[in-house]
Amino acid sequence: MKAGISVEVNGSAKSAAVEPRTLLVHFLRDDLGLTGTHVGCDTTNCGSCAVLLDGRPVKSCTVLAVQANGKKVTTIEGIGTPERLHPIQFAFWKKHGLQCGFCTPGMIISAYALLKKNANPDDAEIRRALSGNLCRCTGYSKIVESVKYAAKLQKKGKVEFSVGPRRHKKAESGEYSGESW
Ligand code: FES
Numbered sequence: 001m002k003a004g005i006s007v008e009v010n011g012s013a014k015s016a017a018v019e020p021r022t023l024l025v026h027f028l029r030d031d032l033g034l035t036g037t038h039v040g041c042d043t044t045n046c047g048s049c050a051v052l053l054d055g056r057p058v059k060s061c062t063v064l065a066v067q068a069n070g071k072k073v074t075t076i077e078g079i080g081t082p083e084r085l086h087p088i089q090f091a092f093w094k095k096h097g098l099q100c101g102f103c104t105p106g107m108i109i110s111a112y113a114l115l116k117k118n119a120n121p122d123d124a125e126i127r128r129a130l131s132g133n134l135c136r137c138t139g140y141s142k143i144v145e146s147v148k149y150a151a152k153l154q155k156k157g158k159v160e161f162s163v164g165p166r167r168h169k170k171a172e173s174g175e176y177s178g179e180s181w
């Protein structure tokens with residue numbers, strides 16, 4: 001028997017009938033088409049499925065869709081878009097914090113949650129906050145560097161960026177920033 005759920009996803013109200021066993025990640029990907037949330041392991045190990053649930057990072061392969069009923073979910077699609085990158089996304093691009101990109105949505109969600117709590121994390125705090133997110137490509141140093149750079153951008157009040165030709169230079173110089181944080 002299906003259960004009715006209502007969830008606010010990236011600011012939009014969504015209602016659906018789901019099997020009680022449906023995982024949140026499958027609801028997001030299969031029912032809502034939000035495929036930016038990845039499934040790496042399906043066993044709570046890799047963090048590639050991380051989303052924010054009422055502002056807290058969770059592994060959405062470990063949460064049932066019915067547990068999100070009445071709550072707010074933010075996926076990577078709610079953080080930024082290709083045209084209007086969030087500074088964390090811009091920082092990962094600029095500082096080479098990704099290679100294949102599979103882990104990146106989860107990394108960015110975890111980094112986002114960290115920077116909301118701690119605007120100026122040191123290396124150890126960043127590594128601790130991202131310890132539930134595995135990356136097979138980068139060796140993590142560039143990811144840590146990206147998060148530190150994102151913190152710097154956020155401190156300057158930069159909100160969104162585009163990475164079209166030459167625009168990143170404008171972003172760094174302050175000519176290409178969005179509305180205030
Ligand atoms: S897919 Fe959820 S932790 Fe790996």
Ligand code: FES
Binds near residue numbers: 097100101103135
């Ligand atoms: S960039 Fe490939 S897994 Fe992290």
